[in-house]
Amino acid sequence: MGYAFSLDDVAYLRSDAGRAALSSLADLPLTPASRLDDVKLTKQVSPTHFAAVLETLLLRRKASKVLFRDGLFTSEALQQATPHQVAAHRARRFSGPAHDVTCSIGADLGALPEGSIGSDLDPVRLAMARHNLGDGVPLVRADALRPVSRGVPVIADPARRDATGRRTWRPADFAPPLDELADAYAGRDLAVKCAPGVDFAVAPWADEVELVSLDGQVREACLWTRGLATPGVSRRATVLRSDGPEWTITSADPDDCPVGEPDEWLVDPDGAVVRAGLVRHYAARHGLAQLDERIAYLTGPTPPPGVRAFRVVEHGHYSEKTLRSVLRAHDVGRLEILVRGLDVDPNALRPRLKLSGSGEATVALTRVGRRPIYLLAHAERTGKS
Template identity: 50%
Template structure:
């Protein structure tokens, strides 16, 4: 196994050479499947000796990167480290951010102070010719130079981006929009505390105080901690392919006045902010139940989203929405029946409907929310129909009750 291989500058030099490119083409031609992996690796070691780990890791990382980055030109020939690939934004997310920066500051140089292997630079050079990248890690910086096809500078068509070695906490540019993606992984583990980011989030905000700045952070970051650090701008949460990808901090000069939260749903090219109307009623379930996109929930904009689409809440503290019509392009759950939740009642209702495959959605009911798969196993369903069940809490205090909605998914 070569996962997590530690590339050195010599490896990058070799992989970037004509000989390295030819060797990579040979490795790429191999299946490297579980059934052939041992034989393939043995053959590679005979052919390439000590170069084998770097070659093998690069090909495996390129295959992993395809679904994430193939929208960016040339990424099939990029170099990666495992950790850098894990943290790199998916191409649609990076492109969204690049376009937004270009709109907000069209005549300003954008300086990616943690450019790593160059994903953000590649997206930026599609929309602006005023781009600078820097990083402290010499291996990742060499990979960025290779990935963006140059030595010390990069070109994408006629667009040029300078790439230099520098510490993000020792500014080397003035009057730029600063883009930062502090490291949130180390030793194979994620860093959840912003004080443990590399560089630490509080230091980044301090060093670039008063500058136009965009900072990528983990989507699960505590928003209150960010406010305690003195950040007064906008927190944007972005989803792609129905999955929350990241949160991003935008300094006040790069966003609209009064906007502090934004949800971006790239799959539907939809954005919701806390400046939008939020006159969302609370009513019993209608024909459909909608589980809002994770970016909407994470950004705390469920009421705003519901108002936009003519929906209402089942409970003011629960993120499920309901309506008599399903918004275009949104997956929903058509209510077939509702019942006071208990496993026995739910099993009886599902058995009566010949349910065999069950999707479980749950909010506000702790014992089920802790392990919905365990509930599915206990129900022991043997039918032929695929259904969904939405289990949630309605009401608070002594009036609170758990309700199960047996549903037919729209797709």
């Protein structure tokens, strides 16, 4: 759960004395081995607020690449905070000011168009948001389920931990619960950020569900309603990269793709595409086929640009004995094991394969119909479009 900051802690951290303490201690090792020395030195510099100072230094290091420079955070708020690339992408769908009704420390609010406002029930997080965003952003203490604004779209990011601090996947246990949020803003344009593992069937009021990934990791789902949703689109996958262009695919795109035998390349679509249920749409866009209509592996003569794809060396019926023999024949000693559609644990399988070669490869274990198959391949990063 992390350290429980008080308003007094936040006031100190924002003061000249607090900023000086944080600056003078910024280079502490902050490792398990240095913990006792770190605490001792911090107590000397800031005897009454040493715990708040230490926690802030730790959290700033975790947040350095995704959030405010010299920001204030709580551990739980930082865990739930959106990376700035994802927040900026989401904010572009708002044509004007919006109201972030669960603004927390301000990570999403800071990306919204100028004139947006924030509210939260937690006074400590509001005080941190004021530090992080400056004095120009309107902030108010308010319950997200009791609207205090009119005429602007609403964005919410419900907390997804239960009373014990454990992560919850039940939307009824979110704070505030999903359905209660939808009811509170039934006549307003609403966007709700959720974890990508949520069963979206529990939100029939959402007009569009968008899955967003960043650098290959699915980061969030966003439920869009009314004027914020795209007409004719019920599902969307958006893929963002720190070092390349973003792209999106939707349920309105064509989805006519064949099912065929393994071709020269194997493609494992981005997790946002898979989670959004748009594998066929992605395949149709790039001229690929499915190996099995129920499995998300795709194949074709040319992989999509800018992805990590797998050039197939050989494929066949899968058994451990067969695979062991194939790997030995190809002198494989380092092996990446991908599994989809089979009950195989890669960590348990690896030692049984007795790898001893000098080369490296990837093997995808999957099924076609009821038949288990392996595809031995070499991973390659394809050129950008």
